[in-house]
Amino acid sequence: MHYALCLTLFMVGLYGVLMKRNLIKIIISLVILESAVNLFLIMLGYRAKGIAPIMDGTIPPDTFVRNSVDPIPQALVLTSIVIGVGVTAMTVAIALRLYERYGTYDIQEIRRLRG
Amino acid sequence: MMQILPLFVAIPLAAGFIIPLVGRKNPRLCDALGNATTLALLLMAISVIGKSGVYWVGGWLPKAGVPLGINLVLDSTSVLMLLTITGISFMVTLYSIQYMDKYTARSRFYSLFSLMVAGMIGVALTGDLFNLYVFLEIASIASYALVAFGCQHEELEASFRYLVLGSVSSALILLGIAIVYALTGTLNMAQISKVIGVSSKPLFYFAVALFISGFGLKAALVPFHTWLPDAHPAAPAPISAMLSGVLIKTIGIYAMARVLFNAVGMTPLFLSVLLFLGALSIMVGVLLALGQDDMKRTLAYHSISQMGYVVLGIGLGTRLGIAAALFHLMNHAVFKTLLFLNAGSIEYATGTRDYNKMGGLREKMPVTGATSLIASMSISGIPPFNGFWSKLFIIVAAVQAEKYGYAAWAVIGSILTLASFTKLQKRAFYEEPKEAAQVAKEVPVLMQASMIGLALLCVFMGVLWIPQIRDSFFMAAAKALQEGFVYATHILGE
Numbered sequence: 355m356h357y358a359l360c361l362t363l364f365m366v367g368l369y370g371v372l373m374k375r376n377l378i379k380i381i382i383s384l385v386i387l388e389s390a391v392n393l394f395l396i397m398l399g400y401r402a403k404g405i406a407p408i409m410d411g412t413i414p415p416d417t418f419v420r421n422s423v424d425p426i427p428q429a430l431v432l433t434s435i436v437i438g439v440g441v442t443a444m445t446v447a448i449a450l451r452l453y454e455r456y457g458t459y460d461i462q463e464i465r466r467l468r469g
Numbered sequence: 470m471m472q473i474l475p476l477f478v479a480i481p482l483a484a485g486f487i488i489p490l491v492g493r494k495n496p497r498l499c500d501a502l503g504n505a506t507t508l509a510l511l512l513m514a515i516s517v518i519g520k521s522g523v524y525w526v527g528g529w530l531p532k533a534g535v536p537l538g539i540n541l542v543l544d545s546t547s548v549l550m551l552l553t554i555t556g557i558s559f560m561v562t563l564y565s566i567q568y569m570d571k572y573t574a575r576s577r578f579y580s581l582f583s584l585m586v587a588g589m590i591g592v593a594l595t596g597d598l599f600n601l602y603v604f605l606e607i608a609s610i611a612s613y614a615l616v617a618f619g620c621q622h623e624e625l626e627a628s629f630r631y632l633v634l635g636s637v638s639s640a641l642i643l644l645g646i647a648i649v650y651a652l653t654g655t656l657n658m659a660q661i662s663k664v665i666g667v668s669s670k671p672l673f674y675f676a677v678a679l680f681i682s683g684f685g686l687k688a689a690l691v692p693f694h695t696w697l698p699d700a701h702p703a704a705p706a707p708i709s710a711m712l713s714g715v716l717i718k719t720i721g722i723y724a725m726a727r728v729l730f731n732a733v734g735m736t737p738l739f740l741s742v743l744l745f746l747g748a749l750s751i752m753v754g755v756l757l758a759l760g761q762d763d764m765k766r767t768l769a770y771h772s773i774s775q776m777g778y779v780v781l782g783i784g785l786g787t788r789l790g791i792a793a794a795l796f797h798l799m800n801h802a803v804f805k806t807l808l809f810l811n812a813g814s815i816e817y818a819t820g821t822r823d824y825n826k827m828g829g830l831r832e833k834m835p836v837t838g839a840t841s842l843i844a845s846m847s848i849s850g851i852p853p854f855n856g857f858w859s860k861l862f863i864i865v866a867a868v869q870a871e872k873y874g875y876a877a878w879a880v881i882g883s884i885l886t887l888a889s890f891t892k893l894q895k896r897a898f899y900e901e902p903k904e905a906a907q908v909a910k911e912v913p914v915l916m917q918a919s920m921i922g923l924a925l926l927c928v929f930m931g932v933l934w935i936p937q938i939r940d941s942f943f944m945a946a947a948k949a950l951q952e953g954f955v956y957a958t959h960i961l962g963e
Contacts, residue, residue: 364644371637380633387640395647426656427647430599434643437606441636444613448632451617452625464626 356397363390377449377459384445388438392431399424471522473513474541474594477551478604480513481506481587485580492576500566503579507559507586514551517543519941523596523960534961536657542596542960545945549795550593550723553802557714558586564810564919565707567912568817572705578618585611585711589719596960598646598656598732605642605687605720609635612716615708616700627696627703634696638686645679648672649733658732659957665733677739680728681746688721690746690780691753694773698757701772702765702822706813709765713772714806718798722776726783731949731956735786743784748875750777751882758889764812764822767893768805771848774882775801781875782863783950790866791947792939797859800930804847804856807923811841814916815897818909824893829902833909836917838898840924845894847927849887855930862934 367390370383400423407425409418449459456464484506492499521544525531529538562582569575588608595601613635617628650656652672653664665673682693689697697717701709729735754774761767779801782794814837815830816822831838847854850861860883867876911917933942949956 364640367640368637371633377629384633384636387637391640391643391647394644395650398647398651427650430656433599433603437603437610440610441606441613441632441639444610445629445632445636448613448617448625448629451620452629455622455625464629 357394360390360394360397363393366390375461377452377461380461381442381445381449385438385442388434388441392434392438395427395431395434399427471524471541471543473517474522474524474543475526477510477513477594478541478587478591480509481583481590485583485587488583489576489580492579496575499576499579503582504559504562504566506583507555507562510586510590511555511559514548514555517551518548520548521545521959531961536655536660536961539600540596540657540659540960541594543594544949544956544959545942546723546727546795546949547593549799549942549946550719551590553799554586554589554593554715554719557711557802557806558582560806560919560923561707561710561714561810563922564710564813564916567915568707568813569705571817572618578615578705581611581615581618582708582711584608585615585716589715592719592724596658598649598658598661598728600656601724601728602639602643602646605724606639608716608720609639609687612708612712616704616712618705618708619703624703627699631696631700634686634693638683638693641679641683641686645676645683648676648679652676658728659960661732662734662954662957663961673733677729677733680725680733681739681742684721684725684728685746688717688725688776688780689773690721690776691750691773694750694754697773698766698769701769702763706765706809706816709769709813710806710809713769713809714802717772717776718779718802722779722783722798726950730951730953735953737786740784740786743780744872744875745784747777747779747781747784748878750774750780751879752777752885755882755885755889759885759892762823762825764815764824764893764897765809766822767889768808768812771808771886771889772801772805774886775805775848777882778860778863778879781879782866785863785866785870785872785875786951787866787870788944788947788951789862789869791950792943793859793862793866795946796934796939796943797856797863800847800855800859800927803923803926803930804844804854807840807844807920807927808848810916810920810923811837811844814912814920815909817912817916819905821905824897826903826905827897828900829898829906830909831898833902833906834911836911836920840920841898842894843924843927845890849890850883851887853931854927855933856927858931858934 367383367387374380404423405421407422488499488502524541526539585608588604591604613632617624653661686693701712751774754770758767758770779794779798782790847856850857864876864879
């Protein structure tokens, strides 16, 4: 169920990237797309009523493994968010430069290159 | 001995940060540092020929056969990729010294260039799925910025399209990685192959579909190719050469082959998908190339077509097929880089890329003309140049695998390639000189040196296919991929 919602979010992002004409809307769709994947990763490691995955020596390893949430997806998501911010910054910078050159955010009017 | 592996990534990464710090005021220092970096990498890559091994980052050795940390893996396939990447990078930085005189911000150019090289080398070496994604993104982001380097209308527009589709493909790949992690509970490629076995869950097929479309977008296979003919011509010529020459191969085809063969497992179904995509790319790429007037755009369409041959060879799944595909990958890196550098030289001399405005350049620019002729014959598959041998053996492998239709298809594609390059050569170099060609004169000496070096490679690389070298080099690389899950036992032991 949760995963289906996540996939829906992914599809919303994909739809926006492919169908929208405004550069800013395309950028927002990209961010939605990335968030959907990040959400999916986080949910993989989630465990209801789980404990934080920090070994402090007071919990025996067996109980710890059975109760803690999976820390690897969290580490991955941190990395992937950082990458996502980098990409978004790059996209926004290029979109602004495009606006300076063409005076519009409409992708249909930014067409010097032929397919 | 394997202590050298992290240096392959660390050196260009460090160069990427040091060059803008020290080189802002002094462009010649940037040239020196950029070239020293790529030369050092090339020498290191030559020093690891024939070796193999694993490096565990941070000293986290596997416990009882279960990996704990990230590993870098050197095997015959990654050696081949390392040689291609570093060799082409060196030639391209050599060419950039004088070519980049017409641009400003040289320190940023070399910085982004080094980051892109670091990302590609990381992809070639890593043994961890998420680490692969990170390196892939480093290379991609650097390449988005490099496509937009000129900051003119076309550059920005091409870069934006490339960036959007590139980010979508990265999201698809990351989703695939997440699903694989959900299925196996690990990210180490060797460990994944041990756990996943022969899986037939629907989710597994979904993950593989995500990988094929994600890496297919990065490799610009038809029908995922629309961004490439915009992005590759827009960049400065050395970068076009890098993008077409090595980037789409490393983060597209090599990464796809590595993940499919050695981590999640290749099945006849996936092979037939690759065969079909390869065959489609060969024909669509070359047909679109025939209708172009812009020199770099023509070359970009040919990249799609030639990548089709590589994917076709890999899709055959036989030892000879994969070996020939890897050989063609290496050859294509050489002659496509050379062709883009030629196009860059012509643009440098005449200021145009439209070959209807050139003509007669053979006499005005003898070195460019001669090297371009060699590269054109090489890409069209005329003996004895290197492209002939690799295409020949891809076709032989297709016949051996009893895929006669695909073999004939590849031959037709090659003939059309020849037609397209005959047109290009005739218009640009042989006809009566037109307006733009009147003032042309030969490019500076370092640009010539780089082109001559690559042309010599085109002539002599066919020698690499003699049995002794072929067996220890290409066949070994193909074996590493084709053996699939045996990869895990090399890394983790039994």
